[in-house]
Amino acid sequence: MTSFIEPLAQESTPSIIADKLRKAISHGELKPGAQLGEADLARKLGVSRGPLREGMQRLTQEGLLVSIRNRGLFVIDMTPEDVQDMYLAREAIERAAARRIIAGDHEAAGKELLAIVEDMATAEGDPAAVGELDIAFHERLVALARSPRLSRMHQTYITETRMCIHALEATYTVSDVRVGEHKALAEAIRAGDHLLADDLLIAHMDDAVTRLTTR
Numbered sequence: 001m002t003s004f005i006e007p008l009a010q011e012s013t014p015s016i017i018a019d020k021l022r023k024a025i026s027h028g029e030l031k032p033g034a035q036l037g038e039a040d041l042a043r044k045l046g047v048s049r050g051p052l053r054e055g056m057q058r059l060t061q062e063g064l065l066v067s068i069r070n071r072g073l074f075v076i077d078m079t080p081e082d083v084q085d086m087y088l089a090r091e092a093i094e095r096a097a098a099r100r101i102i103a104g105d106h107e108a109a110g111k112e113l114l115a116i117v118e119d120m121a122t123a124e125g126d127p128a129a130v131g132e133l134d135i136a137f138h139e140r141l142v143a144l145a146r147s148p149r150l151s152r153m154h155q156t157y158i159t160e161t162r163m164c165i166h167a168l169e170a171t172y173t174v175s176d177v178r179v180g181e182h183k184a185l186a187e188a189i190r191a192g193d194h195l196l197a198d199d200l201l202i203a204h205m206d207d208a209v210t211r212l213t214t215r
Contacts, residue, residue: 004029005044017047017055025064025075026162033077036065064159078163080213086160091205093154094138095198097145102194109144110190113137117183121176127169130178134165137182141189164212171211181207 004024021041024030042052056073059065065073078086101109116137123129135158142154181204188197 005041014051014054014058017045017051018058020045021055021059022062022064022159025059026159028163028166030075032075032163034075035071036073036075038072062156062159078160082160083164083212084209086157086164087205087209090138090154090157090161091202093150094141094205095201097142097147097150097154098189098197098201099194100145100147100150101141101189102192102197104146106192107190110186110188112144113141113186113189114183116140117179117186120179120182124176124179131162131165131169134178134182135161137186164208168208168211 004020004027021030021036030036036056038049038052038056042049045052056065060067060073064076066076067073076082116133120130120133120137123133138161139154139158142151145151181200185197185200185204188200
């Protein structure tokens with residue numbers, strides 16, 4: 001597995017440090033509930049504590065780290081309520097994106113999404129690869145709406161989404177179920193069927209929440 005907690009190859013800044021930590025959280029290198037040891041992280045990243053503290057403060061403001069008095073900083077451990085709330089927000093964004101796509105060149109957009117689905121099918125047997133393609137599908141779905149604001153909002157949930165996607169991997173006994181859900185959605189968008197695409201998106205998000213909160 002790629003390690004994100006390693007010495008920085010360029011001048012260290014709080015934003016670079018925050019990005020490194022963000023990726024380490026989203027890819028599971030820093031586990032939910034893990035305590036962040038300032039001295040250990042500074043050593044591994046090869047940075048001084050000042051920029052590290054600033055970087056960690058950014059993640060605290062983003063809600064990815066939580067400060068517990070007299071104990072320190074910890075990676076968030078998403079509760080069932082957190083999962084439901086995050087997927088509620090994503091559902092609203094992606095439904096809006098799908099509606100806008102279907103009002104435009106939905107056939108071309110659907111074909112782009114189906115290409116990602118084909119890659120998901122090819123990656124069957126590699127849960128990590130399928131997970132990355134799952135995220136790529138939803139990022140592309142929002143990007144195809146050509147709405148900078150929707151894309152920005154969607155990106156604010158990308159780290160939490162990755163945390164959930166990694167947890168979801170263990171709930172699929174076979175990846176064809178996961179591939180099938182994405183294929184049906186892409187085909188509905190390609191066909192310009194807004195009602196079907198809307199229903200499929202809601203069902204897809206509800207299924208993810210159920211899998212994550214009933215483990």
